[in-house]
Amino acid sequence: MPLPASMRYVDLPSFGEAGVMAFATGPLPAPRPGEILVRVEAAGVNRPDVAQRQGTYPAPKDASPVLGLEIAGAVVALGEGVTEFAVGDRVCALANGGGYAEYCAVPAGQALPWPKGFDAVKAAALPETFFTVWANLFQMAGLTEGETVLIHGGTSGIGTTAIQLAKAFGAEVFATAGSDEKCKACVDLGAKRAINYRTEDFVEVIKAETAKRGVDVVLDMIGAAYFQKNLSCLAKDGCLSIIAFLGGAVADKVDLGPIMVKRLTVTGSTMRPRTADEKRGIRDELVAEVWPLLEAGTVAPVIHTVLPFDAVVEAHRLMESSQHIGKIVMTLG
Structure with missing residues (x-):
């Protein structure tokens, strides 16, 4: 199935309170060498997203300026040199940015398979934390x-x-x-x-x-x-x-x-400035040491609220209220 020419994403025309975020349409990101392109089904909301929106946590120079640091969905395209994933694989990933969008390009070394029995919402609640x-x-x-x-x-x-x-x-x-x-x-x-x-x-x-x-x-x-x-x-x-x-x-x-x-x-430490190799090393240890615990039910993500993508402003306001227990996740599609 061919990919669409454009996608919806959350735009940040200026820094400020949650209401400054707005939806926009633009081209899909092209996966660079070593990256995968994921059709996003769910995206986690995190305090670094709020800080970036407020102007206190800028994206790295080589990262997407679009908000969003964790996603779950299906792989739809592979960048040059990627061999560990195939088109159609269900993955969750720690993104360097760009997660508040219908499609997101992420380094393959920061992507993980959905734990057995997980859906997109539960998988999207994993990477950042x-x-x-x-x-x-x-x-x-x-x-x-x-x-x-x-x-x-x-x-x-x-x-x-x-x-x-x-x-x-x-x-x-x-x-x-x-x-x-x-x-x-x-x-x-x-x-x-x-x-x-x-x-x-x-x-x-x-x-x-x-x-x-x-x-x-x-x-x-x-x-x-x-x-x-x-x-x-x-x-x-x-x-x-x-x-x-x-x-x-x-x-x-x-x-x-x-x-x-x-x-x-x-x-x-902060996670975002770490190198791709450092993040891959963390990813590999998580797969070996923690994914079996998730699949056994010994450990599970705690999800407070699931909201539609269009409620991104509400999601940020809930995060800032600190009234939640666990994760806030948005669903797309």
Whole structure:
């Protein structure tokens, strides 16, 4: 079946609030060497999309300026040199941009088969959070069986993924969330204890729960507002892994002493600037280590809301409200 000459996509004529997004029509992207072209059936909505829309998270120079970092659909064309996929394969993928569109070109090394039994919606809820959690919590922070971890934002897409994966690989999990309902969701996903940060001091709770030892790893998306408190939560030789700055990027009057006294490691990363080879390496480990857990039902994406593509403004406003538990996914077609 021949491909259409044009497609609908979400245009961003200017930075601003959600209402600045508008639909436009343009040519399909042509897959470059090493890329595949995917007819998008579902696309995930993520906080980096909101940041890009607001003008604080620009797309890399060689990436599509169109919003959208994770998709699921069918392969419809192959770029030069691609041999690991064929036209018709059902894939989900971490896109470098361009996911809010009917067609999206992605590097083949960032695409994965749908786990057995998954549909487009469930598959589209995987790439961004699973790539991020695997890279930061397991590869960089080195979380292993028998260790303890504190996960902030436990009911976000990242948080729900991190709780499940940490539990599945034998760690003891603590999480923070902003309501009793959200705390219950964290416990249901596998957290030993969830902490309502609006009514409890998570530092004191962690000290009490660990007999003052602290946790081995903190996965943090708050940044400056939690930096000192996170250092206080860590055990000797612990690691603070920072993946976002929802509470600011500049920390004032921080006591760095605990880093030396407790031999702490502070690390952080963003996914988008990583090289294609780095992302392929994460992809390969996910297929080997995590996809069997998804297919067995041990781990599953938590999906809060599924909206039609035309409701992209509503999807962004829901993301910004922080009222969701898990992922927001849009369907196309």
